[in-house]
Amino acid sequence: MARKHFSRKERVRIFDLHRGRCHICDEKIQVGEAWELEHVVPWELTRDDSDDNVKPAHFSCHKVKTADDTAAIRKADRIRAKHIRAVPPSSFPGGKNSKWKRTLSGKVVLR
Template identity: 35%
Template sequence: MRPLSRPSMSKARRARIWDRDGGVCYLCGVKVALEEDWDVEHRIPWALSFDDSDENLAVAHKAGCHAEKTKGDVKRIAKAKRQAGETGQQKRRREKGGSIPSRPFHKGQKRAWPKRKLR
């Protein structure tokens, strides 16, 4: 079963992941300086795997590397949802427990533009 939200990460867990990776960004391979902003990044996006284990987490530069990977992850997640058949409309329909009503066509309504004659 999918968890509703991710728990916040403790400082001890962040330190453990930093020590395991040696403070090296797994995306670019450059050592992250202590004064730089850095994140603990999911190697496989959480929205795809729901894996929050230490094996799926790694150190990444916050500004460049993590931000760029997240842009690509958003596209991959959207594609996976489309392939699974869960579009926004389908999700709303499932949550409501029924179909989304459509607007009926009005009979006898005149066109707003004249009908073109073929030559």
């Protein structure tokens, strides 16, 4: 599913719906100040573009929140991969389940 592109009309509607306030710092977004539409719950986790999840935010506030969201998204990806067993077992030489081990010199020997 591709991310939704918000038209100028939709951006203005959402801005007005939230009275022009940054939902992160709760300060008024001033005329001429850079702002973006921001997903409260990251889009990659929910695929939700509803008015409840998309709100205006200062460019600088959004940048900081996105950095935090990225870590949470990656953790959710790792948990899901582990849950569906998409992570391959450690069967390469030196892995926990292997009868082989790799020494510090790089030589592969039986355990």
